[in-house]
Amino acid sequence: MNFTYLLDPAHWEFGAAGGIPQLILSHLGYTVLALLIGAVIALPVGLYIGHTGRGSFLAINAGNAGRSLPTLGLLMLMVTLLGLGLLPVLIALTVLVVPPILTSAYAGMRSLDQRVIDAARGMGMRPWQVLTRVELPMALPVLFGGFRSAALQVVATATVAASVGLGGLGRLLIDGLAVNDYSRVLAGAIVVAVLAVLVDLFLASIQRWIVSPGLKGTS
Amino acid sequence: MITFEDVVKVYPGGATAVDHLSLELPTGKMTVLVGPSGCGKTTSLRMINRMVTPTSGRVLIDGRDVAGQDEALLRRGIGYVIQHAGLFPHRTVLDNVATVPLLLGETRRTARAKALELLERVGLSAGFAKRYPAQLSGGQQQRVGVARALAADPPIMLMDEPFSAVDPVVRAQLHAEFLRLQQDLGKTIAMVTHDIDEAIKLGDHVAVFRAGGHLAQFATPRDLLAHPADDFVADFVGRDRGLRSLSFDTASDLPVKPVDGLELDEAGRPLGWPGPDGLRETGGVFTKEDSLRVVTDLAIRSPVGIAVRVGPDGAADGLVSHHDIADYLASRRS
Ligand SMILES: Nc1ncnc2c1ncn2[C@@H]1O[C@H](COP(=O)(O)OP(=O)(O)O)[C@@H](O)[C@H]1O
Numbered sequence: 001m002n003f004t005y006l007l008d009p010a011h012w013e014f015g016a017a018g019g020i021p022q023l024i025l026s027h028l029g030y031t032v033l034a035l036l037i038g039a040v041i042a043l044p045v046g047l048y049i050g051h052t053g054r055g056s057f058l059a060i061n062a063g064n065a066g067r068s069l070p071t072l073g074l075l076m077l078m079v080t081l082l083g084l085g086l087l088p089v090l091i092a093l094t095v096l097v098v099p100p101i102l103t104s105a106y107a108g109m110r111s112l113d114q115r116v117i118d119a120a121r122g123m124g125m126r127p128w129q130v131l132t133r134v135e136l137p138m139a140l141p142v143l144f145g146g147f148r149s150a151a152l153q154v155v156a157t158a159t160v161a162a163s164v165g166l167g168g169l170g171r172l173l174i175d176g177l178a179v180n181d182y183s184r185v186l187a188g189a190i191v192v193a194v195l196a197v198l199v200d201l202f203l204a205s206i207q208r209w210i211v212s213p214g215l216k217g218t219s
Numbered sequence: 220m221i222t223f224e225d226v227v228k229v230y231p232g233g234a235t236a237v238d239h240l241s242l243e244l245p246t247g248k249m250t251v252l253v254g255p256s257g258c259g260k261t262t263s264l265r266m267i268n269r270m271v272t273p274t275s276g277r278v279l280i281d282g283r284d285v286a287g288q289d290e291a292l293l294r295r296g297i298g299y300v301i302q303h304a305g306l307f308p309h310r311t312v313l314d315n316v317a318t319v320p321l322l323l324g325e326t327r328r329t330a331r332a333k334a335l336e337l338l339e340r341v342g343l344s345a346g347f348a349k350r351y352p353a354q355l356s357g358g359q360q361q362r363v364g365v366a367r368a369l370a371a372d373p374p375i376m377l378m379d380e381p382f383s384a385v386d387p388v389v390r391a392q393l394h395a396e397f398l399r400l401q402q403d404l405g406k407t408i409a410m411v412t413h414d415i416d417e418a419i420k421l422g423d424h425v426a427v428f429r430a431g432g433h434l435a436q437f438a439t440p441r442d443l444l445a446h447p448a449d450d451f452v453a454d455f456v457g458r459d460r461g462l463r464s465l466s467f468d469t470a471s472d473l474p475v476k477p478v479d480g481l482e483l484d485e486a487g488r489p490l491g492w493p494g495p496d497g498l499r500e501t502g503g504v505f506t507k508e509d510s511l512r513v514v515t516d517l518a519i520r521s522p523v524g525i526a527v528r529v530g531p532d533g534a535a536d537g538l539v540s541h542h543d544i545a546d547y548l549a550s551r552r553s
């Protein structure tokens with residue numbers, strides 16, 4: 001074990017191109033973008049399928065399909081089709097985050113106590129009010145769980161960006177391997193792992209904040 | 220007044236849930252829809268607030284067809300209580316109760332103030348306001364359900380088996396509280412139950428349904444017990460309907476005999492019946508306000524077959540044996 005790369009202050013200089021802080025930022029950038037795009041696609045679809053029950057096979061199979069698609073292979077395919085750049089990376093990472101978000105949005109909506117929804121309608125809420133005031137808040141624990149696992153996966157996988165010439169913490173792995181600098185590879189692995197933990201802790205605290213205490217222990 | 224005009228509901232799939240129902244639920248009264256499971260009670264109830272659309276026929280509230288009215292606005296004017304309360308698990312008790320006032324555009328502050336007042340009305344202290352439904356017992360949840368339905372002070376309440384998910388002791392307590400509440404509020408209530416005893420106890424009117432969504436009889440509880448329309452109703456109200464009908468008359472006209480042979484204290488209050496092994500308990504006493512059913516029960520349970528009446532001060536002022544009760548009932552009939 002050799003921590004020299006990780007512990008060298010020169011590699012932690014802020015704003016330095018290729019420095020660890022800058023790699024973390026670009027890594028987080030890919031992560032956040034992929035999560036946002038994935039959520040924008042998967043949330044409405046998952047909520048709709050869960051709400052209506054139409055197209056359930058899609059929501060159920062999306063989970064399995066997503067897990068079996070190799071992100072690196074998909075990325076290479078996209079690069080061949082679209083050329084180098086940010087777009088193929090975002091597509092590959094988005095494909096990774098869509099299934100867990102879609103599946104959990106579906107599962108969250110399916111798990112709702114229909115009697116409560118019936119009561120909401122019976123009290124005179126309009127469909128939009130039922131969705132935003134009752135269904136979504138009640139589905140939130142399950143839904144947020146899916147979002148957290150999507151975030152974990154994409155933080156770990158965003159290293160692929162480096163393999164097509166972009167930044168992110170994958171740079172440490174790829175460049176380290178290229179010059180047999182295992183200290184640098186180790187630094188990359190550790191920073192990715194710590195980042196994943198921190199991101200999850202951050203999301204957990206958001207979850208505690210936005211999920212009603214009344215739902216604690218019910219999911 | 221809620222009017223069903225020749226209403227039919229056939230669900231997709233073929234089951235006729237409600238079959239040519241014509242019925243009037245009088246304003247300010249509680250009408251109970253009762254019958255065995257699956258006979259169309261819930262379906263009928265839910266046609267009032269448009270949760271179910273009739274296949275044919277009309278449902279009117281004060282002469283206005285509900286079909287022409289905006290669904291959400293109609294429902295905000297009708298309290299709705301369901302079995303298991305259906306409370307929002309993610310909202311506090313207070314915010315659950317404030318739901319409809321908020322939908323009606325009141326400020327959060329006014330809505331919450333109203334909610335707090337209603338919680339008190341249904342017997343929940345302010346300490347419950349900040350709790351979540353999961354932290355309440357079944358009976359408490361049901362109370363919150365009733366408070367939530369009452370929050371916007373709707374003239375009409377629909378209640379679908381509101382008390383059936385709680386144990387008998389709590390249910391009896393909720394019944395008593397609810398009757399008191401209704402006495403104050405005078406809402407037009409439609410309540411569904413499968414329990415004929417509950418129907419007779421709570422209803423001003425009772426609509427008995429039979430399988431297939433037919434209305435078998437619409438009557439006051441008293442008439443239902445005295446004159447069941449057919450064998451089905453007679454069977455449904457039970458074989459002890461004669462005895463139960465005694466609940467509707469008080470003992471105010473029941474003649475009593477002078478107090479004799481009963482051991483009393485200095486204030487004239489009954490101590491017991493003298494027997495070979497000392498005093499035997501009377502098993503309870505009745506007043507003029509008690510029902511004939513209570514008196515009959517006391518006479519049956521009494522060690523000497525005699526029920527003891529007391530005045531407002533608790534002093535014994537008359538005796539009734541079960542022969543006297545039988546004579547009284549016979550004289551009333553002729
Ligand atoms: N949404 C529905 N779709 C199809 N059939 C239904 C539906 N709701 C109720 N039914 C059927 O209609 C009949 C009456 O049901 P319901 O009104 O719930 O009876 P009750 O409340 O008296 O038990 C039953 O046979 C029931 O199976």
Ligand SMILES: [Mg+2]
Nearest residue numbers: 260261262411
């Ligand atoms: Mg029912």
